[in-house]
Amino acid sequence: MTNATTIGCEWVIDAFDCIPERLRELESLRALCDTIIRELQLHVVGEPMWHQFPGEAGVTGLYLLSESHLACHTYPEVSMATFNLYCCRAIPQWPWAETLQRQLGAAHCDILHFERGARRDPMQRGYPRSRGTAPQWESVP
Numbered sequence: 001m002t003n004a005t006t007i008g009c010e011w012v013i014d015a016f017d018c019i020p021e022r023l024r025e026l027e028s029l030r031a032l033c034d035t036i037i038r039e040l041q042l043h044v045v046g047e048p049m050w051h052q053f054p055g056e057a058g059v060t061g062l063y064l065l066s067e068s069h070l071a072c073h074t075y076p077e078v079s080m081a082t083f084n085l086y087c088c089r090a091i092p093q094w095p096w097a098e099t100l101q102r103q104l105g106a107a108h109c110d111i112l113h114f115e116r117g118a119r120r121d122p123m124q125r126g127y128p129r130s131r132g133t134a135p136q137w138e139s140v141p
Contacts, residue, residue, distance in 0.1 A: 007117030008088040015081040015100040017107035023074035
């Protein structure tokens with residue numbers, strides 16, 4: 001038996017070839033996450049948690065949302081940033097690549113969007129295959 005109902009969606013974003021200095025700027029990254037939350041009309045529960053690693057390392061941010069969570073991790077040593085947004089409701093497309101190119105200097109973004117809660121067919125090989133919308137990788141140079 002399969003379930004055609006979904007319980008939300010998830011976005012997984014890898015931003016490559018970013019400007020390393022921007023990946024260390026906690027306040028700029030906080031402002032970027034605040035923009036994502038505001039434009040997608042999400043709701044923060046409590047205070048966001050941020051950690052700045054010492055020296056030339058990056059930052060980690062986590063927002064608990066009434067809809068689920070938004071996480072941000074930066075890796076200046078390899079010029080990369082990653083974002084994960086899980087939401088218990090459908091949310092509209094958002095200009096991840098364009099925004100990360102503008103804010104972080106990302107030369108390339110891989111963006112995965114998929115539905116959560118759609119039961120996978122155990123007879124099909126590969127991850128993930130869904131009765132709902134199949135996950136879609138978008139690779140933006």
